[in-house]
Amino acid sequence: MDSLHKLAEYFREFPGIGPRQARRFVYFLLTRNSSHLEDMARLILDIKKSIRICSSCFRFYPEGKADVCLICSDKNRDSGQLMIVSRDVDFESIEKSHVYNGLYFILGGTIPILEKEPEKKVRLKELKDKIKSNTPKEIILSLNITAEGENTAEFIRQFITSNFPDSNIKISILGRGLSTGSELEYVDAETIKSALENRS
Amino acid sequence: MDSLHKLAEYFREFPGIGPRQARRFVYFLLTRNSSHLEDMARLILDIKKSIRICSSCFRFYPEGKADVCLICSDKNRDSGQLMIVSRDVDFESIEKSHVYNGLYFILGGTIPILEKEPEKKVRLKELKDKIKSNTPKEIILSLNITAEGENTAEFIRQFITSNFPDSNIKISILGRGLSTGSELEYVDAETIKSALENRS
Amino acid sequence: MDSLHKLAEYFREFPGIGPRQARRFVYFLLTRNSSHLEDMARLILDIKKSIRICSSCFRFYPEGKADVCLICSDKNRDSGQLMIVSRDVDFESIEKSHVYNGLYFILGGTIPILEKEPEKKVRLKELKDKIKSNTPKEIILSLNITAEGENTAEFIRQFITSNFPDSNIKISILGRGLSTGSELEYVDAETIKSALENRS
Amino acid sequence: MDSLHKLAEYFREFPGIGPRQARRFVYFLLTRNSSHLEDMARLILDIKKSIRICSSCFRFYPEGKADVCLICSDKNRDSGQLMIVSRDVDFESIEKSHVYNGLYFILGGTIPILEKEPEKKVRLKELKDKIKSNTPKEIILSLNITAEGENTAEFIRQFITSNFPDSNIKISILGRGLSTGSELEYVDAETIKSALENRS
Numbered sequence: 001m002d003s004l005h006k007l008a009e010y011f012r013e014f015p016g017i018g019p020r021q022a023r024r025f026v027y028f029l030l031t032r033n034s035s036h037l038e039d040m041a042r043l044i045l046d047i048k049k050s051i052r053i054c055s056s057c058f059r060f061y062p063e064g065k066a067d068v069c070l071i072c073s074d075k076n077r078d079s080g081q082l083m084i085v086s087r088d089v090d091f092e093s094i095e096k097s098h099v100y101n102g103l104y105f106i107l108g109g110t111i112p113i114l115e116k117e118p119e120k121k122v123r124l125k126e127l128k129d130k131i132k133s134n135t136p137k138e139i140i141l142s143l144n145i146t147a148e149g150e151n152t153a154e155f156i157r158q159f160i161t162s163n164f165p166d167s168n169i170k171i172s173i174l175g176r177g178l179s180t181g182s183e184l185e186y187v188d189a190e191t192i193k194s195a196l197e198n199r200s
Numbered sequence: 201m202d203s204l205h206k207l208a209e210y211f212r213e214f215p216g217i218g219p220r221q222a223r224r225f226v227y228f229l230l231t232r233n234s235s236h237l238e239d240m241a242r243l244i245l246d247i248k249k250s251i252r253i254c255s256s257c258f259r260f261y262p263e264g265k266a267d268v269c270l271i272c273s274d275k276n277r278d279s280g281q282l283m284i285v286s287r288d289v290d291f292e293s294i295e296k297s298h299v300y301n302g303l304y305f306i307l308g309g310t311i312p313i314l315e316k317e318p319e320k321k322v323r324l325k326e327l328k329d330k331i332k333s334n335t336p337k338e339i340i341l342s343l344n345i346t347a348e349g350e351n352t353a354e355f356i357r358q359f360i361t362s363n364f365p366d367s368n369i370k371i372s373i374l375g376r377g378l379s380t381g382s383e384l385e386y387v388d389a390e391t392i393k394s395a396l397e398n399r400s
Numbered sequence: 401m402d403s404l405h406k407l408a409e410y411f412r413e414f415p416g417i418g419p420r421q422a423r424r425f426v427y428f429l430l431t432r433n434s435s436h437l438e439d440m441a442r443l444i445l446d447i448k449k450s451i452r453i454c455s456s457c458f459r460f461y462p463e464g465k466a467d468v469c470l471i472c473s474d475k476n477r478d479s480g481q482l483m484i485v486s487r488d489v490d491f492e493s494i495e496k497s498h499v500y501n502g503l504y505f506i507l508g509g510t511i512p513i514l515e516k517e518p519e520k521k522v523r524l525k526e527l528k529d530k531i532k533s534n535t536p537k538e539i540i541l542s543l544n545i546t547a548e549g550e551n552t553a554e555f556i557r558q559f560i561t562s563n564f565p566d567s568n569i570k571i572s573i574l575g576r577g578l579s580t581g582s583e584l585e586y587v588d589a590e591t592i593k594s595a596l597e598n599r600s
Numbered sequence: 601m602d603s604l605h606k607l608a609e610y611f612r613e614f615p616g617i618g619p620r621q622a623r624r625f626v627y628f629l630l631t632r633n634s635s636h637l638e639d640m641a642r643l644i645l646d647i648k649k650s651i652r653i654c655s656s657c658f659r660f661y662p663e664g665k666a667d668v669c670l671i672c673s674d675k676n677r678d679s680g681q682l683m684i685v686s687r688d689v690d691f692e693s694i695e696k697s698h699v700y701n702g703l704y705f706i707l708g709g710t711i712p713i714l715e716k717e718p719e720k721k722v723r724l725k726e727l728k729d730k731i732k733s734n735t736p737k738e739i740i741l742s743l744n745i746t747a748e749g750e751n752t753a754e755f756i757r758q759f760i761t762s763n764f765p766d767s768n769i770k771i772s773i774l775g776r777g778l779s780t781g782s783e784l785e786y787v788d789a790e791t792i793k794s795a796l797e798n799r800s
Contacts, residue, residue: 002650002651002662003643003646003647003650003651003662004647004650004651004660004662005662006643007640007643007644007647010639010640010643013628014625014628015621015624015625015628016621016624020585020689021615021616023689023692024615024616024689025614025615026647027660027687027688027689028613028614028615029644029647030647030648030651030660034648037644037645037647037648038645039610040607040610040644041641041642041644041645042641043603043606043607043610044607044629044637044640044641044644045637045638045641046603047603047604047607047626047629047630047637048630048634048637050602050603050604051602051603051604051630060604060627060630062602062603062604062605085384086384087385087627088627089384089385089620089623089624089627090384090385092385092623093384093385093386093387093392094384094392096389097388097389097392097393098389099389099392099393099396100392100396140396140399142384143384144382144383144384145378145379145380145381145382145383146381146383149383172399172400173399173400174377174378174392174395174396174398174399175375175377175378175394175395175396175397175398175399175400176377176378176379176380176395176398177374177375177376177377177378177379177394177395177398178345178374178375178376178377178379179345179376179377179378179379179382179387179388179391180345180376180388180390180391181345181346182344182345182379183344183345183346183349184285184286184289184290184293184294184342184343184344185287185289185290185293185420186293187293187379188297188379188380189296189297189298189299190380191379191380192293192294192297192299192300192374193297193299194375194377195374195375195376195377196299196300196340196374196375197375198374198375198376198377198398199340199372199373199374199375200372200373200375202450202451202462203443203446203447203450203451203462204447204450204451204460204462205462206443207440207443207444207447210439210440210443213428214425214428215421215424215425215428216421216424220489220785221415221416223489223492224415224416224489225414225415226447227460227487227488227489228413228414228415229444229447230447230448230451230460234448237444237445237447237448238445239410240407240410240444241441241442241444241445242441243403243406243407243410244407244429244437244440244441244444245437245438245441246403247403247404247407247426247429247430247437248430248434248437250402250403250404251402251403251404251430260404260427260430262402262403262404262405287427288427289420289423289424289427292423385620485784486784487785489784489785490784490785492785493784493785493786493787493792494784494792496789497788497789497792497793498789499789499792499793499796500792500796540796540799542784543784544782544783544784545778545779545780545781545782545783546781546783549783572799572800573799573800574777574778574792574795574796574798574799575775575777575778575794575795575796575797575798575799575800576777576778576779576780576795576798577774577775577776577777577778577779577794577795577798578745578774578775578776578777578779579745579776579777579778579779579782579787579788579791580745580776580788580790580791581745581746582744582745582779583744583745583746583749584685584686584689584690584693584694584742584743584744585687585689585690585692585693586693587693587779588697588779588780589696589697589698589699590780591779591780592693592694592697592699592700592774593697593699594775594777595774595775595776595777596699596700596740596774596775597775598774598775598776598777598798599740599772599773599774599775600772600773600775
């Protein structure tokens with residue numbers, strides 16, 4: 001296989017990219033100048049050296065040489081709150097909203113319904129260690145409101161209560177209700193129920 | 201204009217229907233048998249006689265000959281709660297969720313931002329009369345989380361407080377948060393803020 | 401069932417209409433005035449009297465009291481050409497393009513692949529009679545370029561050749577090639593082949 | 601800016617990629633092993649060395665060290681036919697259909713309507729040289745059936761006839777008609793016209 005098709009194969013593995021768009025990426029790169037390509041290749045080559053996984057929250061972070069990320073080492077964050085999210089993109093979404101000042105833990109995935117080996121899908125041992133060492137007062141489960149997200153939330157809740165039976169950790173989940181853009185005509189009963197309970 | 205095109209013109213005024221689909225409706229009717237068409241024509245002819253507007257909540261209701269609908273006359277509903285919705289479809293959506301047991305008031309529309317004559321868009325006089333005669337303890341504003349819905353909610357809130365300044369009516373709005381299907385990666389900051397505040 | 405829901409059920413049978421939109425249609429009618437509803441009901445009631453099926457081409461036509469439609473009785477149309485289409489909407493699409501001056505025959509449907517009783521899906525006997533009485537020089541099969549459309553075209557072609565083995569009728573199909581809006585990047589090989597053969 | 605965001609910026613320039621997907625690409629790469637990243641970086645670094653632009657048809661080609669690509673140097677291709685396409689993806693689409701055995705010329709772009717400097721958008725000088733040296737019998741304009749594609753086709757046609765007024769080159773365009781998937785109900789008059797003329 002020639003390098004055009006080889007590179008297209010690499011792009012094809014990217015999330016959401018089909019064969020046609022992968023090839024278009026290669027043609028696009030062919031129109032860039034050499035220094036552009038060199039910079040990009042260098043970044044890809046070094047990405048795993050310049051980006052580390054925080055040993056405390058397990059998110060990817062780029063800020064420095066320390067073992068823990070700037071959020072985990074920030075004394076102004078409320079260490080009594082621990083928010084559990086599935087992936088880095090979820091963490092980013094929360095952090096960008098500037099409404100949460102506690103700490104995070106990245107599960108690294110979700111647990112499909114009827115999954116037999118959940119410990120292979122998410123960081124369970126690391127979560128246990130984290131709770132043991134951090135002793136948060138509240139754990140906030142921030143998972144998608146999808147079948148797999150809700151299954152993950154339920155699994156993690158049981159995992160925590162069975163592993164820390166005598167603790168007083170409060171386990172909460174994000175509130176449900178109408179989202180921006182919701183139109184009552186199309187909203188499901190479950191959401192209306194929550195929206196009514198959470199009215200303010 | 202022949203009757204095929206005339207009837208298509210009528211269908212074209214239906215919400216969400218373009219000229220092509222309107223014509224397809226007519227061709228569809230042409231394949232029905234005569235008694236089917238007679239039944240349908242009869243229903244259209246009589247719809248305004250058999251469906252009334254409730255003089256209390258202003259929703260369309262088909263149940264009987266009384267002046268008020270079965271919900272407004274139901275002694276088991278909590279008359280201390282009054283939910284204000286924009287249209288009948290919103291009322292239906294709430295009622296179908298079986299989580300609300302109070303009364304309703306149908307505004308009949310929404311108020312666009314910067315609208316100069318809001319009283320022409322929604323039933324303001326009727327709302328005032330309703331509150332005066334009903335004296336609810338709580339009014340729940342159930343409007344869409346859209347620019348126009350939020351504008352309507354804010355207008356109605358001010359309309360009530362300025363018309364009933366000495367009352368103790370609690371005015372609430374439906375709670376915001378994650379809806380069924382919400383994925384954190386795509387949720388806006390406003391919704392995350394509410395979801396975090398409403399965590400449980 | 402009350403008349404609101406009864407009428408919604410009728411609308412729900414319309415092509416492409418779901419339960420929610422069906423109900424919205426009823427609410428829409430409830431906002432119309434009575435004379436509007438009377439006109440509409442009248443049109444529905446009379447549609448089968450005012451619209452007839454042409455005894456020659458089998459299309460619905462509204463023009464008059466004659467047994468055949470204005471196109472079939474038009475001496476200026478070329479009776480040597482007979483175009484076979486599936487439905488009235490296809491006939492309309494062709495006629496609106498003002499490029500065809502022959503006669504038509506409406507099959508009334510299409511023939512699914514592996515269909516065991518094709519004679520129940522399309523007007524075969526009527527087609528045979530039409531060809532017998534009309535003796536066209538050319539028959540143009542104008543079917544959709546879909547699996548079912550192509551199956552229908554192939555079936556009709558064989559039906560004609562086996563029923564009129566000694567005739568000199570030329571049977572043609574609409575030319576294939578690039579349509580308005582076609583982008584070469586997304587065009588399939590079959591279409592490129594035809595477009596290349598039909599280049600001009 | 602850290603390397604995560606820097607690399608995301610590079611991906612963001614890719615055709616059709618927004619900021620969120622760009623970041624997801626980086627997170628995806630962070631989950632690959634180092635040798636995978638090294639291979640990919642190497643391919644990007646070398647892509648312009650391993651892929652050349654054919655000096656005859658101007659397409660990108662990866663096959664070897666020669667100055668012209670395997671198609672241009674293939675004695676079995678019909679050098680009497682020259683197909684002009686806009687981009688490499690269009691060339692690929694045609695070539696994949698295995699129905700064309702002539703030569704190609706890649707314009708490198710399209711000419712927007714009212715463009716004042718068309719010579720900056722497409723390879724005009726190179727096209728002139730190509731025709732001069734190749735002396736094809738037929739030039740096939742294979743452009744998209746879009747406003748910009750048709751404008752480009754018209755411009756190139758005039759460019760050729762004014763530059764080679766005494767030649768006998770036949771200039772053709774791909775045939776128009778029904779494409780795979782076309783439904784007559786939705787087809788425009790222009791396409792029906794062509795489909796009828798090209799019937800077979």
